[in-house]
Amino acid sequence: MANYLKPVAAILLPNIGGYLGSFVTRAQTRPSKPGEITWYQALKKPSFQPPSWLFPPVWTGLFCSMGYASYMVYRDGGGFEGEAALPLACYGTSLVLNWAWSPIFFKYKKLGLAFAEILGLWGSIVATMASFYQVNPTAAYILIPYLGWVSFASVINFCIWRNNKDRTD
Numbered sequence: 001m002a003n004y005l006k007p008v009a010a011i012l013l014p015n016i017g018g019y020l021g022s023f024v025t026r027a028q029t030r031p032s033k034p035g036e037i038t039w040y041q042a043l044k045k046p047s048f049q050p051p052s053w054l055f056p057p058v059w060t061g062l063f064c065s066m067g068y069a070s071y072m073v074y075r076d077g078g079g080f081e082g083e084a085a086l087p088l089a090c091y092g093t094s095l096v097l098n099w100a101w102s103p104i105f106f107k108y109k110k111l112g113l114a115f116a117e118i119l120g121l122w123g124s125i126v127a128t129m130a131s132f133y134q135v136n137p138t139a140a141y142i143l144i145p146y147l148g149w150v151s152f153a154s155v156i157n158f159c160i161w162r163n164n165k166d167r168t169d
Contacts (some may be wrong), residue, residue, distance in 0.1 A: 007148045010071035014095055022056070029124035039109060044163040049156055063145045066091075069132060070141040077135040087131035096122040098150075110142035111161035125150060 030038065070091050077084025097120055105114035125147050133140035 006074070007068060010074065011064050011067035013070075014067045015060065015100075017095060017099040018063050020060050021099055024102050024107045040106065043160055046156060046159040058149060062149060064113070065142050066095075066146055069136075069142040070137040072142075073132050073135045074140075084135055087128065087135055087150045090124060093122060093127050097121040097124055102152040105157070106154070111157070111164060112125040113155070115161050118150065118157050122150055123153060149164045 001097050070088065073084045073091070074080075077087065079089060097117065101114055101117055101121065104110050104117055125143065129143045129147065131138045131142065
């Protein structure tokens with residue numbers, strides 16, 4: 001049983017942060033009263049933006065895969081003391097940046113700052129992938145969908161910021 005605790009913990013960690021961030025998101029995307037329009041609903045969004053219901057399952061899948069990839073690096077790179085130390089620090093940085101995006105965008109409504117932040121997140125994912133590759137190439141490849149989704153989210157964030165400058169920072 002103990003052999004399963006570390007991968008389960010690695011998978012749960014990003015999901016916990018994502019789950020907590022969903023409270024901020026939910027408060028800004030769902031009306032509290034019937035007929036009410038939230039700040040987010042009133043924003044001008046690009047035509048290619050996916051429906052809101054798609055984001056939770058996509059992020060759950062991405063968080064699970066990210067967590068497992070981090071476990072693979074932890075396992076194969078000697079944990080936090082071995083060659084996995086730097087890759088796991090890069091991964092931790094990307095988690096913090098990922099979790100910070102929702103409050104910046106939804107709670108504080110700082111669309112330009114959120115765009116700058118997501119660009120930093122994108123860079124941290126690239127650094128994580130490069131460092132994971134040195135320890136376990138498969139773990140790096142597992143992060144490709146994450147990079148793709150964040151790239152797409154960056155374009156959406158930019159378009160929302162550009163189309164709503166009169167409402168934001």
